[in-house]
Amino acid sequence: MTTLVSAALIVFGFFAYQLLSVAALPAVEFPTVEITATLTGAAPETMAASVAGPIERQLSTIAGITSMTSVSSLGRSSIIIQFDLNRNIDGAALDVQTALTVAQRRLPVEMTQPPFFRKVNPGDFPILFISLISATLPLSAVDDYGEITLAQQISQLPGIAQVGVYGQQKFAIRVQVDPIAAAAHGISLEDVRTVVSKANSNTSSGNINGVRQNTALHATAAMMKAADYRNVVAAYRNGIPVKLGEVAKVIESVENTKTSSLFNDEQAVILAIQRQPAANTVKVVDSVMERLPSYRSQIPAAVKMEVLMDRSVSIRESVADVQKTLMISISLVVLVIFLFLRSVLATIFQRSRYRSHLSPPAARCICLAIPLTI
Numbered sequence: 310m311t312t313l314v315s316a317a318l319i320v321f322g323f324f325a326y327q328l329l330s331v332a333a334l335p336a337v338e339f340p341t342v343e344i345t346a347t348l349t350g351a352a353p354e355t356m357a358a359s360v361a362g363p364i365e366r367q368l369s370t371i372a373g374i375t376s377m378t379s380v381s382s383l384g385r386s387s388i389i390i391q392f393d394l395n396r397n398i399d400g401a402a403l404d405v406q407t408a409l410t411v412a413q414r415r416l417p418v419e420m421t422q423p424p425f426f427r428k429v430n431p432g433d434f435p436i437l438f439i440s441l442i443s444a445t446l447p448l449s450a451v452d453d454y455g456e457i458t459l460a461q462q463i464s465q466l467p468g469i470a471q472v473g474v475y476g477q478q479k480f481a482i483r484v485q486v487d488p489i490a491a492a493a494h495g496i497s498l499e500d501v502r503t504v505v506s507k508a509n510s511n512t513s514s515g516n517i518n519g520v521r522q523n524t525a526l527h528a529t530a531a532m533m534k535a536a537d538y539r540n541v542v543a544a545y546r547n548g549i550p551v552k553l554g555e556v557a558k559v560i561e562s563v564e565n566t567k568t569s570s571l572f573n574d575e576q577a578v579i580l581a582i583q584r585q586p587a588a589n590t591v592k593v594v595d596s597v598m599e600r601l602p603s604y605r606s607q608i609p610a611a612v613k614m615e616v617l618m619d620r621s622v623s624i625r626e627s628v629a630d631v632q633k634t635l636m637i638s639i640s641l642v643v644l645v646i647f648l649f650l651r652s653v654l655a656t657i658f659q660r661s662r663y664r665s666h667l668s669p670p671a672a673r674c675i676c677l678a679i680p681l682t683i
Contacts, residue, residue, distance in 0.1 A: 339430060340392040342405050344368075346424035348417060349384050356381040359417050364388060364424060367412035371404045383567065389429075398428055435473065435581035436590050437597060438617035440572040445611045448576055449480035449563050454608045455578040462604065463580070466596050468588030475579035476570025478563040482535055485558040494551050496544050501557060508532065508541045535559045572617060579617065591628075594621040 346360045361379045365388065368377065373396040379388040392401045409424050416424075441455045452474070460472040486501055509532060517524045532538060539554030553559060570579045584593045598616075605614055647653070 340394070340396050340398040340401055341429050342390045342392075342398075342402055342426050343429045344388040344390070344405065344409065344424055344426040346386045346388075346416075346420070347384055347422055348420050351384050353381045353383060356384070356386045360420070360424075361386040361388060363415040364409065364412045367408045367415075368405065371401070371408060373401065402426070402428055430586065433470075433583060433586065434620070435583050436620045437582040437594055438619075439580040439582070440570075440615050440617045441578040441580070441608075441612055442572060442575050442615075443609075443612045446609065447480075448478040448578065451612055452478040452563075452578050453480070454612055455580055458607055459604055460580055462600075463582060463597060466593070466600075468585050468593040468596070470583045470585045470588075473581040473583065475581060476568065476577060477565070478569070478576075478578065479565075481562060481564040482532075482538055483560050483562040484538065484553070485560070487556055487558065491556040494544065494546055494556055496551065496556055501543060501553070504541060504543050504553065505538070508538065535561045572615075590624055591621045594619060 344364065346356075346364065348356060348360055351360070357379070361381050364386075365377060365379060368374070368388070368390060371390075373393045374390055375393055376391045377388065379386060381387075390401075390405065392398075405426050409426065413423055439459075441451050441459075443451050456474050456477070460474060463469060464472045484501065484505055486498060491497070491501070515526045517526065536559075538559045539552065541553045542550040543553045543556060544551050569576050571577065572579070582593075582597060584590055601614070601616075608614065
């Protein structure tokens with residue numbers, strides 16, 4: 310019976326060991342919601358007073374909030390709400406959505422994009438960072454490969470929650486108005502903004518209604534080169550057209566030139582991969598590493614892709630140390646039993662050769678104590 314019990318413990322322990330989750334820290338989920346609001350060009354003070362303020366006042370009516378913090382920068386406000394640990398995150402997200410719908414009526418009319426939120430876990434750090442660098446391609450093209458080609462495919466792998474992009478450099482046309490030239494032609498900044506918006510509009514120009522069919526007119530307005538914007542007529546003065554290139558400098562750049570990510574003193578696009586709360590960190594990293602050669606084949610050779618940081622390395626080393634300690638412990642326990650019984654067969658089957666010299670209760674105690682030690 311002792312041998313069977315020991316064998317059962319070994320077998321069940323082996324299968325339980327295979328099911329153990331592997332992570333750097335215990336899985337703790339904090340019900341946290343992050344709200345993001347954008348208003349292009351607005352100062353941080355304006356964002357705090359006109360955008361973050363109304364949203365915070367409406368969010369304060371939600372029950373179960375333990376803390377609320379907000380950070381406002383140029384054209385962007387971020388509000389982080391943390392709820393009680395016993396609060397359901399799905400129910401909290403529904404309350405946040407309702408509060409944002411009510412607060413949206415108090416926000417500036419210039420906000421074309423409504424505030425949005427996402428459920429986050431502040432204790433969940435990205436497990437893998439991948440950097441994208443190119444010495445020949447513009448960073449906006451590298452950003453397209455990172456966000457469209459790589460991030461979307463990686464986020465579909467099992468166990469991955471999301472893929473964040475640090476140092477985003479989306480392509481954009483920047484119009485830098487010369488105030489002296491604009492004033493000389495009597496053109497204001499609002500006139501330039503209106504002209505550029507109309508020139509880049511994708512709305513329908515109208516309809517042609519006939520007897521047999523109706524046709525919608527679409528103007529080819531999506532211009533992707535700076536040279537096309539330079540020829541846009543900004544205004545007419547004395548019957549003479551004033552082109553945009555005469556009062557402004559039009560260049561091809563990126564949307565946000567104030568932020569960037571650096572890797573080895575080079576500007577790069579960083580992909581931050583986050584795992585799901587119950588996912589195995591080592592398995593998730595292995596699944597990404599196995600597909601890296603396939604991902605490299607989908608981007609140009611001019612884009613250099615490297616693993617910036619891998620959090621599974623420390624976890625693998627810790628697991629290896631635990632396994633080594635476990636094997637040493639098992640070896641020491643078996644050695645102690647062998648030195649006590651002085652027989653290989655007795656050690657394997659856990660039978661005492663000296664039990665005849667002891668009373669039956671004492672012999673049973675020795676035989677039962679050994680498997681418990683193992």
